Amino acid sequence: MSDPDIHTRIKDLVDAEHQLRSQLGKGEISAADEQRKLADIERQLDQCWDLLRQRDAKREFGEPASEAEVRPQSVVENYES
Template structure:
């Protein structure tokens, strides 16, 4: 997946996240589960995009960047 495709998918998920949050003040049930899944996928995609950009910046092949697991991405210290 190239940077453009990643960004397009990120924007689609951000739109879905906004719709889910706007539809209900307190997101619950299936919507809550979907929102959680969207948030985790967004974290993974942003991480992958950052990896690709870093590789490119340092003269490496961005296509060698790999998607990290949810547990790894969610475990990063801020």
């Protein structure tokens, strides 16, 4: 996945967050459903940002950015910002 692809995915996930909040405000989904779906989106966002950081680090040290891999959610969700 290229950097522009990752940025597009991030934008799509942020749009999905906004849509969920709107649906909750309109009573189209329950608060529990919104929270469950938001938590999943946040984990996916963490993975995207982690992948971008990996790609940047590889470039910085002269390695191919394409060698960066998506890490499991269980790994990236425990990182501190």
